[in-house]
Amino acid sequence: MQQDILNKKSGHDQKVYEKLDEIKTKSNRPYYQKLKDQGKLFVRDKIKYLVDEDSIEIEDGVFARENDEQFLPGDAVVTLIAKINGRKVAIIANDLTVKAGTWGVKTIEKIMRMQELAEKRMIPLIYMIDSAGARLNEQFDTFIDRRHAGKIFYNTARISGNVPQISLVFGASPAGSAYLPALCDFVVMVDKNASVYLGSPRMAEMATGEKVSMEEMGGARMHNQISGLGDMLVKTEQEALDATKRYLEFMPQNWKETVPLSESIDPLPGKNIEEIVPANQRVPMDMYAVIDRIVDADSFFEFKQLYAKELITGFCRIGGRAVGIVANQSKVKGGVLFPESAEKAAHFVSLCDAYNVPLLFLVDLPGFMVGSKVEKEAIIRRGARMLSTVANATVPRISVIVRKAYGAGYVVMSGASMQPDACIALPQAQPAVMGPEAAVNAMYFNKIQSIEDPEERQKYIIEQREKYNKDINVWSPASQLFIDDVVPGDRLRNDLINRFELYSENRDTLEGIADKKTVVRRG
Amino acid sequence: MNITSNMAGNVWKITVAEGDKVSAGQDVVILESMKMEIPISADSEGEVEEIIVSEGDFVSDGDVILKLKQ
Incomplete structure (x- = not known):
């Protein structure tokens, strides 16, 4: 026994252990105390x-x-x-x-x-x-x-x-x-x-x-x-x-694998979606409250929380399935898309696409920001990057029109023309090329200018807006099959669970691009 | 301390008056931009020292809307 210990102490193995001790310990490091302080x-x-x-x-x-x-x-x-x-x-x-x-x-x-x-x-x-x-x-x-x-x-x-x-x-x-x-x-x-x-x-x-x-x-x-x-x-x-x-927890080991399902957990209790979403499109609304009604309790893990807050991105579980959410937040800057928010979306979408995390878009936006400032900041180029990333994503993709969905903003938020697996809407939804004010002004500009009496002119504008408003509701596009379904707020979570399950069963690999890896680009 | 606009738009409503005490997070001005109401809130509590803009004014991103005394 005594001999064994002696052998060990002077042996080759022991030398390795001694060296490892010296390399791995913090006690001999000159800067350790400073670090600790x-x-x-x-x-x-x-x-x-x-x-x-x-x-x-x-x-x-x-x-x-x-x-x-x-x-x-x-x-x-x-x-x-x-x-x-x-x-x-x-x-x-x-x-x-x-x-x-x-x-x-x-x-x-x-x-x-x-x-x-x-x-x-x-x-x-x-x-x-x-x-x-x-x-x-x-x-x-x-x-x-x-x-x-x-x-x-x-x-x-x-x-x-x-x-x-x-x-x-x-x-x-x-x-x-x-x-x-x-x-x-x-x-x-x-x-x-x-x-x-x-x-x-x-x-x-x-x-x-x-x-x-x-x-x-x-x-x-x-x-x-x-x-x-x-x-x-x-x-x-x-x-x-x-x-x-x-x-x-929201990532597979590599791009060939998918995130395993976990146990489904009911969402946190709270106001139902019908109560949360106001009918008045102008009024800001807190999208986090809608997210809480959809996702498994405490599963939301926000991505870039402090950056371009007019757009929310984050991972969650819906019925136990890992899903990435891209959602407009009308409480901040009206939920308008800016160059920064478009890039934030592109980064997050490419990340989900790279690692087989399905995507949910919650749409409530008046469009891309307009004006000279954002044009100089390349809103078209950076917005197009978001569009291209969404269009090329091969993971299951569902968009839900929550409230307003105007113009190119609707398109890049994975609107129907971006070929999502489903584009569904809440009954409050109002998809259109633009809001009634802008639309009436654009369509009838000459006519409006030609009416000299201010009262008459205002009356004409209001009439046209009401007429236009009749067409931007959920039932026209539903009736035309432009959108796939109108889903009541209290059924939305279940509908999403069923749809994500169906669309995840197999992928119609878009001309083989799903078989190629996706590089995650931050901007 | 200056409270500034976070995007271009029109001043739709000023919800405080000079001399008012405001708390952090309280809306002080509502802009109208892109057909949306854009509330602008105070970052910290204080007293409204001076309101720079009037209702109907156009403001750019970064323009000072009002001054707050702490």
Whole structure:
């Protein structure tokens, strides 16, 4: 017995364990205390929090630069395979306690190898980003070659649509590495800690003279509210990790698979849809209340909650089935589509299409925004991107006309002409090319101008509007079979459950395009 | 603190007067744009110091509608 222990201590195996201890512990890290003081977790503690207990199965490259003169455990990155809720995932996590998480020669090689492994084995990839960028004293060995840093972005872009890619931005992601989250499907940022930018404030001041704070230029809040690079803002690192687990519930392992059904749960109790949807089309209405009546209780997981709020996007379960919702929110900016909201929709639709998540559109919009400002912001080009993404989506697609549905806005919200599996309407629906005011003005402009008496003129306008109004109700298009069905609000959820089940049974693969992967494009 | 318009439109109704106390999230002006009522609310509580616009005015995205004293 005594001899065994002695053998072990001096043996080859023991040497491995000793080295592993030294590499994996946080106690010998010079920056660990600083990290702790900032309320941040050590990289391996983050991974431990995220994955199933004792599920870390394979960790390659753990001895990277073990022989180096400097102390560079793992070369500042942890790359491994573990399980989350029993599913295999690949994790690439920067270690901030080693050279501020910078990318050195072997960091880059390790990241690429894990990407390539995830791609080959077809398992989701999770990036935990917290890095000061490229390690400048190693820059001549990390930048130019075919397998240098740029290949990481090449891989991220090529993997897009093969396996889900999630970026958790815990700290900085400057310069080149800013492209990493930008190429992922889903980006979570920790408020006050995450910052993503091409040039630092110091660099901006040097180059242009601009004085700007890190938070204002590349902070988590800015990216969630304004640039749209962030899809979710969280307060703590734990929240970001919890969000990852939640998000993965709506994702299959890869583009060839579908999300398994879960048990159906009744929606939260509350006002019924008939009471929620006002007959007056001008009055704002809270679409979240309608969503609550349709989805399984507490299943709604919002995507880009803080960005372009006139359009709601998010995952949910309907009768246990994972579904992506795209819905107009008339409480914000009248629910009008802006360049930002159109792009938000395109990103989300391409994401659902890539990973076989069926889509539900809840339509209540007066159309695309008009005016010189939005034209200069390329509302046509960016709106067309939404249209193209919807038209090319091959997942089951149902649109519900909730209230108004005017013009091109109706079309891009997967209206009947976008060939959804079904275009159905609530009895309150009023689809039309445009609202009565605009329509009467456009159709009878000359006639209106020719009436000199103001009272007569107003009378004529009102008469024409009433006439027009008669035609924009749900019964004309239903009678003409332009829409497939008129569904009472209290039957909507059941109708959707039945339809999604039917349309998911098999897909009429649109000329084979469903057999091709869909690249997730953020904008 | 300035409360600004979030999109182009016409000022349809001003629902507060100068000197009024408002709470965070309270609607202060309703615009009409794209045939919809667009409520503009106060971001934080305060007292209405000055109303810059009149009913019927056109406002662009970002124009100051009223000033709030905290």
